[in-house]
Amino acid sequence: MRSLVVLLYIALWAFVTATYHNPRLPKTITPCHYDLKVQTHIQDIGNSHFEGSVGIVLKVLQNTDQIVLHAQNLTINEPTIKLERLMNSQIISIVSTEFNPSLDYFVIQTSKKLQKASLYYLNIEFAAQLTNTNLGYFIENLEPGNPMKRSWATVTQFERVGARYAFPCFDEPALKATFSVSLGHHKNYTSLSNTEKYGVRYQDHNIDYIWSDFKTTPKMSTYLLAYSLNQFSHISSQTQGPNSIKFRTWVHSDALQNATYVAEVTPKILQYFEKLFEIPFPMSKLDQLIMPTFKFNGMENWGLIVYREASILYNPGDIKQKQEVARLIAHELAHMWWGNLVTMSWWGDVWLKEGFSTYFSAIAVDHVHPEWQYFLESYGELQLDAFDYDDKKRINKVSISHSVVQSNTDEWEKDISVFYHKAASVIGMMSAILGRDAFYDGLRSYLKDNAYGSTTQDQLWNHLQLASDRVGALDKAYNIRTIMESWTLQRGYPCIKVQRNYQTNEVTVSQNHFANDTKSCWWVPLSFTTQSESNFSNTRPRLWLNCNAKGMAEPVTVNLKSSENEWIVFNIQSMGHYRVDYDPRNLKMISDSLLLPDHGGIHFLNRGQLIRDCMYFAKLQPKRLNQTLDLLTYLSKEREYIPWKMFKDNSAKLLAIMSPEATQKFGAEIIQPLYRKVDDLNGGNSDVILRPLIEELACKFKVKKCV
Numbered sequence: 001m002r003s004l005v006v007l008l009y010i011a012l013w014a015f016v017t018a019t020y021h022n023p024r025l026p027k028t029i030t031p032c033h034y035d036l037k038v039q040t041h042i043q044d045i046g047n048s049h050f051e052g053s054v055g056i057v058l059k060v061l062q063n064t065d066q067i068v069l070h071a072q073n074l075t076i077n078e079p080t081i082k083l084e085r086l087m088n089s090q091i092i093s094i095v096s097t098e099f100n101p102s103l104d105y106f107v108i109q110t111s112k113k114l115q116k117a118s119l120y121y122l123n124i125e126f127a128a129q130l131t132n133t134n135l136g137y138f139i140e141n142l143e144p145g146n147p148m149k150r151s152w153a154t155v156t157q158f159e160r161v162g163a164r165y166a167f168p169c170f171d172e173p174a175l176k177a178t179f180s181v182s183l184g185h186h187k188n189y190t191s192l193s194n195t196e197k198y199g200v201r202y203q204d205h206n207i208d209y210i211w212s213d214f215k216t217t218p219k220m221s222t223y224l225l226a227y228s229l230n231q232f233s234h235i236s237s238q239t240q241g242p243n244s245i246k247f248r249t250w251v252h253s254d255a256l257q258n259a260t261y262v263a264e265v266t267p268k269i270l271q272y273f274e275k276l277f278e279i280p281f282p283m284s285k286l287d288q289l290i291m292p293t294f295k296f297n298g299m300e301n302w303g304l305i306v307y308r309e310a311s312i313l314y315n316p317g318d319i320k321q322k323q324e325v326a327r328l329i330a331h332e333l334a335h336m337w338w339g340n341l342v343t344m345s346w347w348g349d350v351w352l353k354e355g356f357s358t359y360f361s362a363i364a365v366d367h368v369h370p371e372w373q374y375f376l377e378s379y380g381e382l383q384l385d386a387f388d389y390d391d392k393k394r395i396n397k398v399s400i401s402h403s404v405v406q407s408n409t410d411e412w413e414k415d416i417s418v419f420y421h422k423a424a425s426v427i428g429m430m431s432a433i434l435g436r437d438a439f440y441d442g443l444r445s446y447l448k449d450n451a452y453g454s455t456t457q458d459q460l461w462n463h464l465q466l467a468s469d470r471v472g473a474l475d476k477a478y479n480i481r482t483i484m485e486s487w488t489l490q491r492g493y494p495c496i497k498v499q500r501n502y503q504t505n506e507v508t509v510s511q512n513h514f515a516n517d518t519k520s521c522w523w524v525p526l527s528f529t530t531q532s533e534s535n536f537s538n539t540r541p542r543l544w545l546n547c548n549a550k551g552m553a554e555p556v557t558v559n560l561k562s563s564e565n566e567w568i569v570f571n572i573q574s575m576g577h578y579r580v581d582y583d584p585r586n587l588k589m590i591s592d593s594l595l596l597p598d599h600g601g602i603h604f605l606n607r608g609q610l611i612r613d614c615m616y617f618a619k620l621q622p623k624r625l626n627q628t629l630d631l632l633t634y635l636s637k638e639r640e641y642i643p644w645k646m647f648k649d650n651s652a653k654l655l656a657i658m659s660p661e662a663t664q665k666f667g668a669e670i671i672q673p674l675y676r677k678v679d680d681l682n683g684g685n686s687d688v689i690l691r692p693l694i695e696e697l698a699c700k701f702k703v704k705k706c707v
């Protein structure tokens with residue numbers, strides 16, 4: 001009996017030591033390089049599968065007898081696992097292995113401790129079915145209506161946790177390594193991966209199968225690895241200059257003609273980013289693969305971007321669609337620096353790649369299509385989206401780096417627009433705070449310093465602070481980290497109240513939480529102009545709303561040099577991420593000015609902001625309805641897209657406080673004058689997108705009969 005207890009104890013001990021329950025990988029081992037071989041069988045309908053081997057060069061950071069890595073839905077050939085110490089070719093035997101499916105772990109127990117600072121080579125053989133899961137390495141049926149027709153393509157989707165479904169690996173973004181990929185496949189298929197193919201070998205035992213060998217990748221995260229087998233056609237294009245990069249856009253041959261714009265605009269945008277960030281694209285080629293039913297609009301795998309057909313193909317003539325295509329390409333290309341070259345250490349700071357790629361996609365589209373005025377238009381839209389997000393009291397902050405995020409079904413995954421739109425709006429504000437030169441100086445040094453590495457937002461703040469200090473962009477009393485973390489680590493946004501004293505000519509500015517439900521405080525950069533100045537180009541802060549040592553908001557009062565009969569407008573070009581609430585007399589002066597020729601000189605983004613915020617405050621306090629309608633009346637003379645877009649997207653707020661009949665009558669009155677001249681909308685910058693919007697509003701408010 002006693003010996004049984006001892007045996008049981010030993011068995012339990014072995015079980016306990018082999019199990020690892022922390023949701024993050026242990027910091028005992030880091031991968032340096034992967035040799036990945038994957039042989040794919042897609043000829044056999046109903047039994048499509050792949051098998052392969054991965055050899056990983058491991059560096060031991062702390063002595064350990066356990067290797068914990070990720071593997072999910074893979075069959076691992078455990079007896080063939082081999083571990084070798086590279087220094088002396090010593091083979092280390094494996095005591096046991098164990099799957100932990102809830103955390104996607106595969107745990108290997110070694111017979112002796114692996115030594116700190118030593119390199120080891122771990123080889124694992126694996127296999128799995130190929131299914132249409134949109135995760136890991138999967139297969140797409142290109143003709144789903146005809147299952148017997150062998151028309152298939154395979155592709156990978158590894159962000160965030162897909163790589164572990166394709167091969168055993170250390171699947172965390174900070175654990176970067178180089179990858180040498182070899183793909184085994186039928187010779188009738190084209191194989192693609194992140195890097196250029198350097199060789200093709202016939203397989204010994206099967207004359208129809210070949211090995212395609214790809215050059216070693218730069219050091220990168222597992223989620224950016226990609227490969228595909230397909231029978232698509234492609235369009236070639238390239239950048240100009242000495243380090244010319246080869247571009248190929250791959251698509252089903254029927255759709256080739258709709259991909260010409262993709263092939264044409266991609267080199268221009270990539271070259272623009274190389275100049276803007278002052279860091280060359282590190283690869284010699286960039287493939288873009290267009291899949292029929294890919295789950296995401298695009299995925300930025302380094303050197304092999306994947307798109308969904310419906311999001312990227314362009315029918316000539318549809319300008320809005322063309323803009324979306326350009327924006328999507330620019331977004332994925334911005335990731336080559338923001339995410340691929342410099343990667344967030346953990347998914348909670350995914351805004352470091354998504355926010356910047358969203359922001360720079362708008363800048364790049366502006367560069368390749370200056371006629372669209374795209375940056376300002378799209379910035380207004382994404383800011384509105386960001387406010388809507390917080391108005392619905394969603395859960396996420398811009399940075400949730402301290403949360404534990406692990407599986408693909410995490411709560412935060414359902415609600416991610418904050419990492420794109422709000423983050424981009426906050427980044428735009430950052431550029432307005434620092435000024436363009438210090439902003440770009442800080443970003444470039446951040447990218448250069450952290451190239452092929454990973455970061456938290458701390459590194460970003462440090463580089464921006466240094467850049468600011470170099471040129472004195474910010475007063476010493478202001479610290480970038482303190483300012484920016486009030487935006488990235490808090491939910492919501494502030495509403496800024498502007499109250500003028502018309503006797504003393506003072507203006508007092510204060511902040512409130514957008515939903516009045518907490519005592520949050522933001523560091524708010526205040527740019528403004530008065531009627532006599534009418535300077536809508538300087539977006540830098542002239543004043544600050546500070547938080548005191550207890551984190552409480554402090555109002556600020558200044559003396560105006562202008563007359564009491566002039567308006568004051570805050571938040572120039574709406575570059576600050578906040579709403580502005582004016583006292584009634586100031587708002588009346590603004591409303592009167594908007595009716596003047598050129599809308600009294602008030603910038604169109606500020607006109608959009610005034611509409612957006614007034615409609616918001618009217619919904620909160622219906623007694624403000626009349627002053628809001630008074631302001632909106634000027635729209636009958638408005639010819640820019642953003643103010644109309646703000647009106648359209650907020651029109652439900654009017655319906656909430658007015659009868660449907662009154663709302664329709666008011667809407668019809670302001671739309672009618674422009675709708676009558678809708679055929680003339682073919683000259684101005686935003687006319688191409690304004691015209692369909694006006695036609696849509698004319699339908700909505702029954703100015704014209706629509707089906």
Ligand SMILES: [Zn+2]
Pocket residue numbers: 331335353354357
């Ligand atoms: Zn993205």
